[in-house]
Amino acid sequence: MHNVVILGSGCAGNTAAIYTARAGLNPLVFEGHEPGGQLSITTEVENFPGFPEGIMGPELVANMKKQAERFGGQFKYGTVVEADLSKRPFRLSVDGEWLETRTLIVASGASARWLNLPNEQKLIGHGVSSCATCDGFFYRDKQIMVIGGGDSAMEEANFLTRFGRDVTIVHRRDTFRASKIMLDRAQNNPKIKWLTNTVVEDLHDVEQGVVTGVTLKNLQTGDVWRQDVDGFFVAIGHIPNTKPFVGQLDLDEDGYIISHGGARTNIRGVFHAGDVQDRIYRQAITASGAGCMAAMEAERFLEAEGH
Ligand SMILES: Cc1cc2nc3c(=O)[nH]c(=O)nc-3n(C[C@H](O)[C@H](O)[C@H](O)COP(=O)(O)OP(=O)(O)OC[C@H]3O[C@@H](n4cnc5c(N)ncnc54)[C@H](O)[C@@H]3O)c2cc1C
Secondary structure, eight states: OEEEEEEOOSHHHHHHHHHHHHTTOOOEEEOTTSTTGGGGGOOEEOOSTTOTTOEEHHHHHHHHHHHHHHTTOEEEOOOEEEEEOSSSSEEEEETTEEEEEEEEEEOOOEEEOOOOOTTTGGGBTTTEESOHHHHGGGGTTSEEEEEOSSHHHHHHHHHHTTTOSEEEEEOSSSSOOSOHHHHHHHHTOTTEEEEOSEEEEEEEOTTTTSOOEEEEEETTTOOEEEEEOSEEEEOSOEEESOGGGTTTSOBOTTSOBOOSSTTBOSSTTEEEOGGGTOSSOOOHHHHHHHHHHHHHHHHHHHHHTTO
16 A cells, blocks of 8 residues: 555656655556656756756656655656546556556646657657747757647747747648637737748757758648758647546546645545646746645545545
8 A cells, every 4th residue: 555656757747746755655666658757758947946057857857766766755657547536545557557646647748639649759859849938949040840729839839939040830720729819919929930831840950969850741832941940849739648647537528637725636535637637837947836736636545534
């Protein structure tokens, strides 16, 4: 029987592990399909407080893990595939093996949707990004492309005009899912150019290890051409990792956990932390802050129950 099981070893899960470990609760962290979370696939992080020179994403999450281990946090490879939260102790199936826990912190993140282009994954952190707030700063006076037709694509494109020489929105249709106000704002921004009815076929240049351009295709004319690009931002949404909890935790229409105040979910003893609940800020520091909140709530819950 575990006191605290934490799902996810990104900033939220690792911070929750530091706090619950220091509280003497011997947390067990399952690392899931992406140990270290989203920061493990990026390069430089310049906006996490405490690192004036910046720090590499994988190093930052590895440091957090080490910090939790120092106080007794345990980390295991494994993914929670099924859960029974109908009564306490909660039961979790980790790759088919069931275990029990008094409290659960769900810090399983929301994975960015990618285009699945042949070279996309190889160039993440080297010109390919899913986060304008995180990476816009690296593209001062550069050519930027944003892929998508929803509110987040419009928001990212508008934000990126602060940095880029120009920003081109590429969208596969000529109608947009974005709300009128967001679309109007983007359409009235003189730095934004538009390529509609157009898809990206590939990214270049893996040999140089950095994005230099894209191959585009116009779906109406069939024209294929190459265009220079420095920063390639994919803004086609995120998928919250909440599949094992469907029908048990309150989720919104996209699958994000609905908060019941603080770090609480609709089930007493189950807490949320990080991007799995936060569809707005989605930053390393906010995920860490949420991990701290979830840990403190779990600790108080256990204390009140006499553990
Ligand atoms: C390319 C890129 C660059 C970024 N750069 C920055 C930046 O410079 N600054 C910044 O502040 N933010 C940045 N971000 C955003 C930041 O990475 C996220 O906001 C942050 O990682 C969210 O942390 P999290 O712990 O909530 O989730 P995640 O980091 O997504 O971690 C989720 C964890 O849950 C695990 N998991 C998922 N499902 C299960 C399951 N069923 N069972 C067990 N484990 C599971 C995963 O394996 C993973 O370990 C960037 C994101 C990306 C993609």
